[in-house]
Amino acid sequence: MTVGCCQGIETMIQVLSSPKSNILLSSLVYPLYHSYAIHDQLEIRKYELLPDQDWEIDLQGVEAIADENTIAIVICNPHNPCGNVYTYHHLKKVAEMARKLGIMVISDEVFKETIYGKNPFVPMGTFSSIVPVVTLGSISKGWLVPGWRIGWIAMNDPNNVFKTTGVVESIKDLLNISPDPSTILQFALPNILEKTKKDYFEKKNLTLSQNVDMTFDALKEIPCLVCPKKPESCTSLVAKLDLSLLEDIRDDVDFCMKLAREENLVLLPGEVFGMNNWVRISIGVERSMIEDAFVRLKGFFTRHVKSQTT
Ligand SMILES: Cc1ncc(COP(=O)(O)O)c(C=O)c1O
Numbered sequence: 462m463t464v465g466c467c468q469g470i471e472t473m474i475q476v477l478s479s480p481k482s483n484i485l486l487s488s489l490v491y492p493l494y495h496s497y498a499i500h501d502q503l504e505i506r507k508y509e510l511l512p513d514q515d516w517e518i519d520l521q522g523v524e525a526i527a528d529e530n531t532i533a534i535v536i537c538n539p540h541n542p543c544g545n546v547y548t549y550h551h552l553k554k555v556a557e558m559a560r561k562l563g564i565m566v567i568s569d570e571v572f573k574e575t576i577y578g579k580n581p582f583v584p585m586g587t588f589s590s591i592v593p594v595v596t597l598g599s600i601s602k603g604w605l606v607p608g609w610r611i612g613w614i615a616m617n618d619p620n621n622v623f624k625t626t627g628v629v630e631s632i633k634d635l636l637n638i639s640p641d642p643s644t645i646l647q648f649a650l651p652n653i654l655e656k657t658k659k660d661y662f663e664k665k666n667l668t669l670s671q672n673v674d675m676t677f678d679a680l681k682e683i684p685c686l687v688c689p690k691k692p693e694s695c696t697s698l699v700a701k702l703d704l705s706l707l708e709d710i711r712d713d714v715d716f717c718m719k720l721a722r723e724e725n726l727v728l729l730p731g732e733v734f735g736m737n738n739w740v741r742i743s744i745g746v747e748r749s750m751i752e753d754a755f756v757r758l759k760g761f762f763t764r765h766v767k768s769q770t771t
């Protein structure tokens with residue numbers, strides 16, 4: 462058990478760091494992976510996600526950047542912030558590719574209870590007979606309790622690769638000298654996982670799905686923000702910023718800073734996730750807030766649009 466999924470990320474990066482190793486992270490990644498890898502001097506190699514192919518992993522690109530010092534590939538499924546859910550077929554290909562490269566898969570599944578699209582969630586552990594998989598999870602997102610700080614590192618390893626290579630021992634050693642989640646929550650966790658009623662998730666995910674529909678439609682009125690794929694999961698939507706339509710905006714950070722200053726509206730610049738000139742819009746809020754946000758966005762766009770494009 463870990464103190465939220467964050468401690469799972471910290472632990473795995475620390476365990477895998479060694480002077481020559483490198484790790485494969487997607488270009489759009491939850492920034493903590495990046496921060497810990499930099500902190501622990503683990504070389505980062507970035508692979509691309511393909512926005513026009515349901516944000517699938519560019520498998521050829523992965524093979525091109527991996528070498529004999531590559532230790533693991535990190536995937537995020539459901540993907541924050543893109544909101545896609547990988548198919549069985551794609552995940553199997555990821556497993557086969559990782560096997561070919563001789564690397565493990567670390568699968569961040571922290572959003573697995575936050576799915577409202579048509580693709581069913583397939584745990585990466587399903588493919589553990591092909592490749593050893595470490596699954597990271599927590600209750601922060603599914604149960605909307607980020608402050609409770611309890612999560613886990615799960616080994617999917619029928620061939621005992623993690624045991625024989627010392628990975629399990631290293632994780633245990635590290636967790637032994639780190640703080641634990643609160644004992645009350647450790648005791649409560651089995652009940653939380655096993656006894657939460659299905660309709661709790663259904664209700665929450667229905668609201669998110671309605672918010673996503675509304676946001677996706679409202680974006681059509683803001684031509685400088687283009688969302689390539691309606692999210693099927695998670696609590697945000699990413700949109701590409703078309704700077705050619707705007708008069709005096711340099712990049713995503715400039716866009717977000719001016720929007721905050723002029724309209725009191727905060728969107729997250731893609732730079733934070735490693736993708737310049739994209740923005741992330743949060744949909745995990747009340748409907749009225751989304752409506753209000755789009756009134757402000759429209760006002761901002763109208764003021765900054767190039768005159769010949771109006
Ligand atoms: C993809 C991803 N992984 C991990 C985390 C961290 O989860 P926790 O709050 O359980 O530490 C987050 C939080 O936003 C996340 O988006």
